[in-house]
Amino acid sequence: MAGEATITLEVFRYRPDDDGEATIQDYRVPYHEHWVVLDALNWIKDHADGTLSFRWSCRMGVCGSCGMMVNGEAKLTCAVFLKDYYPSAIRVEPLINFPVERDLVISMDDFLAKLQAVKPWLIRDDEEPPGAEYLQTPSQLAQYQQFSMCINCMLCYAACPEIDGIPDFLGPAAIALAHRYNLDSRDQGQSERQEVLGGEEAVWGCTFVGECTAVCPKNVDPAGAIQQAKVASTKDWYRHVLLPWGKR
Ligand code: SF4
Ligand code: FES
Structure with missing residues (x-):
């Protein structure tokens, strides 16, 4: 690299099978303006x-797997350029609010369990006849389309200040995903999801700081989804109190 422009990456290292101590290791890397x-x-x-x-x-910002902390901010590392930091060093660490498995790799187990908990699929009361289609108008699609753009990158969990204090908090992406299905005209599962969504560790655990929406690389607006879900949850509660014999 003699004569070549370089930049330093300060990289978090953690190898549980070796010494078990987390360290920061510096690497000098060739600098290219077009490199991420x-x-x-x-x-x-x-x-x-x-x-x-x-x-x-x-x-290319599609799979959602390259999320890390870059100089303390949750980023997709395939979408941040070296030129935005050069000539200063760049510190790269695993996403916060997740257990670290090794180096920059975090455990996704808890996140995946939270996604699963909201039943992210179409729920129907009726038996679907073979070949049945449930058509939607463009405006029905527009109701939930924004919330279906999530790539499960988990940046919103790293940015969320609630996760640290409430580890079981369902979190932004899972709530946005539940809201996506609740808004889908083909779905009839809102009452089933309400059991998970209506608690202190779900929509009511959010204090609307809004960092989840600020970091989201896909403009999903999970903070907006949570606020809308709070309104839906309140309406559901009133319906349940005023019409206890009715279907929730
Ligand atoms: S809501 Fe946005 S930040 Fe959160 S996991 Fe989905 S794409 Fe990533
Ligand atoms: S490598 Fe797929 S989103 Fe970055």
């Missing part, structure tokens, strides 16, 4: 240290 942080990590992996572990797949 993920390119620099891949250069390290290929040329400097093959033991470095991190997740990525699509390199």
Whole structure:
């Protein structure tokens, strides 16, 4: 790299099978204006240290697997350029609010369980006849389309100040996903999801800081989904109190 422009990456290292101590390791990496942080990590992996572990797949902001803390902010590393930090060093750490498995790899188990808890599929009361289609108008699609753009990157969980204090908080993406199905004209499962959504560890655990929406790379607006879900939850409660014999 003699004579070549370089930039320093300060990378979080944690190898539980070795010493078990987390450290920060510095790497000097070639600087190219068109490189993103993920390119620099891949250069390290290929040329400097093959033991470095991190997740990525699509390199185009679609798979949601490359989320990390970049200088303390939750980012998709395939979407942040070295030139935005050069010539300063860039610190790369695993997403906060998740257990670290190794280096920059976090455990997704709790996040996936929360997604599953909201029943993210179409629920119907009736038996679907073979070949049945449930058509939607463009305006019915528009009701939930924004909330279906989530790529499960988990940046909103790293940005959320509630997760640290309420580890069981359902969290932004899971609530936005539940709201997406509740708004779908083909779905009849709102009352089933309400049992999960209506508690202190779900919509009412959110204090509307809004950081989840600020970091979301897909403009999903999970904070907006949570506020709308609060309104729906309140209406559901009143319906239940005023019409206790009726269907929730
Ligand atoms: S809501 Fe946005 S930030 Fe959260 S997981 Fe989905 S895409 Fe990522
Ligand atoms: S590698 Fe797929 S979103 Fe970054």
